Amino acid sequence: MINVRIQPKQMEFFKARGRHICYGGARGGGKSWAARVKAVMLCSRFPYLKVMLMRRTLPELRENHTRFLLPMLQGVAKYKETENCFYFPNGSILKLGYCAAEKDVYQYQGQEWDVIILEEATHFTEEQMTFLTTCNRSVRTDFSPRMYYTCNPGNVGHQWVKRLFIDRDYRGDEKPEDYVFISASVYDNDVLMKNDPGYIRTLMNLPEDQRRAMLDGDWDVFEGQYFSEWRRDLHVMEPIALQPWWPVYRAIDYGLDRLACLWCAVDEVGRAYVIRELCVSDTIVSESARQILELSSEPVVATFMPADLLGKSSQTGKSIYQAFGDAGLHGTPVSNGRVAGWSNLKEWLHPVDDGTGGKLPRLRIFSTCKELIRCMPQLQYAKTGDLSDAAKDPHDITHAPDALRYMMDGWLKAGVQPKPERHHRQPVPIQRQAASIIAFGGRR
Ligand SMILES: Nc1ncnc2c1ncn2[C@@H]1O[C@H](COP(=O)(O)OP(=O)(O)OP(=O)(O)O)[C@@H](O)[C@H]1O
Ligand SMILES: [Mg+2]
Secondary structure, three states: OOOOOOOHHHHHHHHOOOOEEEEEEOOOOOHHHHHHHHHHHHHHHOOOOEEEEEEOOHHHHHHHHHHHHHHHOOOOOEEEHHHOEEEOOOOOEEEEEEOOOHHHHHHHOOOOOOEEEEEOHHHOOHHHHHHHHOOOOOOOOOOOOEEEEEEOOOOOOHHHHHHHHHOOOOOOOOOHHHEEEEEEOHHHOHHHHHHOOHHHHHHHOOOHHHHHHHOOOOOOOOOOEOOOOOOHHHHEEOOEOOOOOOOEEEEEEEEOOEEEEEEEEEOOOOOEEEEEEEEEEOOOHHHHHHHHHHHOOOOOOEEEEEHHHHOEOOOOOOEHHHHHHHOOOOOEEEOOOHHHHHHHHHHHHOEEEOOOOOEEEOEEEEOOOHHHHHHHHHOEEOOOOOOOOEOOOOHHHOHHHHHHHHHHHHHHHHOOOOOOOOOOOOOOEHHHOOOOOOOOOOOO
8 A cells, every 4th residue: 555664763653652653853754744644554553543744734734644645545445525534444544734824723612632743843833732632532442542743843832842851840740751752853754865965065054053953953952032031930920019100111012813911110220020911812903902901000101013004094094002091991003013113022031130140031921921031032033034023923922022122112212222241139029028019099
């Protein structure tokens, strides 16, 4: 049925036992081939097995798998295009799935799959992976449910793959024995080495970071991460009490699909804190304004909004900016120019001397701002290759960082600048302070 010439590492992958099996590393090692063949082998071997082979997007799925599976399974399994499914004569199903947008993953809610294979797993966000693991269950006695992952370093899922399979840093009820990693190298793939020896040269000629990730399969290079300076232990802090004289600013990124509003305070020595966030979906302007004002327990110096919100709607003749104003929330427009905002943000995130021999960034984020903390490390470089800009997709992860970028633009105009390196004394966490956040009247 298949012209099988299995490479030793592929064999290791086929034989691996565990709840989560990852075959990852360098480009061209034969990972996708192995994932596809493993899916077919499982469906052939176990009757009534339900296997889902996933890529992040439908075109990737077609290009990397459907077009190979169609000839491979011709006369063996029946393909239903409308369902993206192969039906095997023994009752097994091989479904080709995808979840391009973050929420697409919910189409699988309530489903049970004996096997889920995430091909190019680092293209999936941690939330998508976590949700999909809830669909990987089985009541069969002859088969234990399992997930397979194939991937290269880099992309939005780099960190969760690295944590689980490389760093082996387990949290909650994750069990180390459930996670198996098989490293892939292009040198393992003799078919490719024989038929296309020039491919190695292509990988060798990549820029240093990309070469380390793509040829050596080095997970310490986060290829493509826009905020490569991001370190949770440095940039995230427990909330502290705000002093009433600290100026507080708001910045808003608004689209019908998602509102992100951030509140930032700046202390007397120039340290900045993202103290609060509001990130909600499908919320109209008046309701967004109401929720923002309700959460603002301190006076606000300015609320920065991107200038494109000034554009008037052809239907209402009003801009979103005006609509916010009508709802009592008056904004200050800031530039949509991306690069100045990002570069200012990088300045604020850059760790400087904290006066105690350590280093701390000038801007830190309260641990309660979960959405911003989730999205910041996932932002990638723009696909255009412009190293000064971040990618605009996956769209879901851009809203909260975009709001922070508007804050930076607003601060540039307001003259709120990162101070030169100076003594940064560690503030005391809020639980240890008797003082509560003092709210006083004024403009909200
Ligand atoms: N055992 C095999 N027998 C025949 N051809 C193979 C085998 N393993 C891999 N190949 C071929 O080698 C090439 C590279 O394999 P594959 O696409 O699976 O690599 P990969 O590790 O997924 O690459 P990438 O990192 O770019 O996703 C493909 O043309 C594939 O069909
Ligand atoms: Mg591949």
